[in-house]
Amino acid sequence: MRTLTKDTTNKVGELVILMGWVHVRRDHGKLIFIDLCDRWGMVQVVFTPANKELLASADKLRSEWVVEIRGNVKSRPKGMENLELPTGSIEIEAEELQILNESQTPPFALDTDGYEIGEDNRLKYRYLDLRRERLKKNLILRDKVIAFMRDFLHQRDFIEVETPILTKSTPEGARDYVVPARVYPGKFYALPQSPQQYKQLLMVAGIERYFQIARCFRDEDTRGDRQPEFTQLDLEVSFAKQEDILAITEELYLSLVRTLFPEKKLTLDSKGRIPVMTYKDVMEKYGTDKPDIRKNKNDREELAFLFVVDFPAFEWKETDPSISSGQGKGRWDSTHHPFTKPRVESVEQFWQEFKEKPGQMLADQYDFVLNGYEIAMAFRHMAALPRELTAWS
Incomplete structure (x- = not known):
């Protein structure tokens, strides 16, 4: 053996x-x-x-x-x-x-970190590049992170469910990748940009706590923080308030860092918690809704998480660009999407605030930021759509 x-x-x-x-x-x-x-x-x-x-x-x-x-x-x-x-x-x-x-002489050295080699050449011979110790460590670490997340969520009664990859095209933040449907000539499947609709149906089905290590596909230009195919941790919880989601997100990420990255330095508030700031405050203080709040921005070992809450529920969108007035021809539109719950307790309160100060209404939505990058976002759905809102929409 x-x-x-x-x-x-x-x-x-x-x-x-x-x-x-x-x-x-x-x-x-x-x-x-x-x-x-x-x-x-x-x-x-x-x-x-x-x-x-x-x-x-x-x-x-x-x-x-x-x-x-x-x-x-x-x-x-x-x-x-x-x-x-x-x-x-x-x-x-x-x-x-x-x-x-036997092996031919490799096209480049495999006993270095690989930074000195052109990326095109490394990708051409990716099967050799992955023999590099640095990349093997990355794959092993990625596996440990996913295993940690699975164990953490299973211990808290989450169920992992795989949702369909071949799905229907829906409006999202990028273009869809489409796949011809052989048995339905002229029709196409779309690859999912996220499992959004399916996980909401799982909540309707009574699953209550769902997660998935989900493959997502977005037909958009590649950038440092964007690529056409990626993996995300996807969660959905029934009967939860914003503070519940913040708490489980905080516990997951702090536990993960302390377990798998003990060398990292966490920037926390005076109570040892991840800081929470409102959208209004971060925009006034930093001029961006994803600030880098590290004490030393050159320290690669420092991790500064931040929750940004209280996003505007609505924003004014002009439909006639020839009108320069801020309140010209246009409409109030949902900042995120129409089913994000405004932070109101009743339909009556919604109508009162919307008539008086729509631009000041807040959404039950938050972003999760790390070192100046948005790494997650979450929101609460409306539990029901009252007749008044249906008529208004």
Whole structure:
């Protein structure tokens, strides 16, 4: 049975079978050393003159060749340990070597962080680029983050539900990707920009607490914080108020950072909580609704989360650009969408405030900001649409 490189330190004196990639071959004359890599790490293998045929085979090895090695695990001689390597206290004395696959010389070095290589070239050979230690760590860390989120939400009675990928086109913030429907000529499916409608139907169905690690697709220009295909943590909760959602979001992200990123420094308020500011206050103080509130904006280890609440429910949209007056020909439109709940307790209060000061009405909506980037948003839906609002709309 194959032994992983990370387990070799517990098998001193035993015969093991290793499989992986040749990272480096070093020829010391009578001895040949290779560093053998697998996903879990690296271990040194030594070929000795005791088996000349084996030594000759090892002499042919080159970087990135795939091999199977059978050998004995031995402690390294005193003073020759490699303290920078988790397996640096041992080495494998090879007894058998099988070359599983040879490799051409890679188009670029794989033992660097890769920043010095052009992105187009790295993407062309992505399967090689992903062998890079930095990128492997990123994938492993991403997996840990998703596993943490799943465990956290399952412990709080959330149910993970996968919603359909082939769906109907609906108005969203970007253009849809469309897929021809073979059995319905002339008709198309759309790939979801978010699971919005399906998760609301799950609430109607009585699921109450839903989450999904959701794939989303948006046909828009790629930017630093935008790409056509991405993954998001999607949540929906029934019978919850804004403070309930803020609380679970805060607990999730603070727990995640403290567990998986203990080296990070959190910027919190005097009570050890994520700060909360109103939309009005952040606009007056910072001139943006997604401010970077880090104490030291050059510190890559500092994380400054912020909840921005009390967004305007309505904004004035002019329908005739030839009218310069701020209250010319136009209408009051929903800032987010028509089903976001205004912060009122009754239809009567809604009508009174809308007639008197529509621009000052607030929405039950918040944004979640990290170091100057919006990383999440949430809002409360109207539980019902009264006749008065139906007539008004």
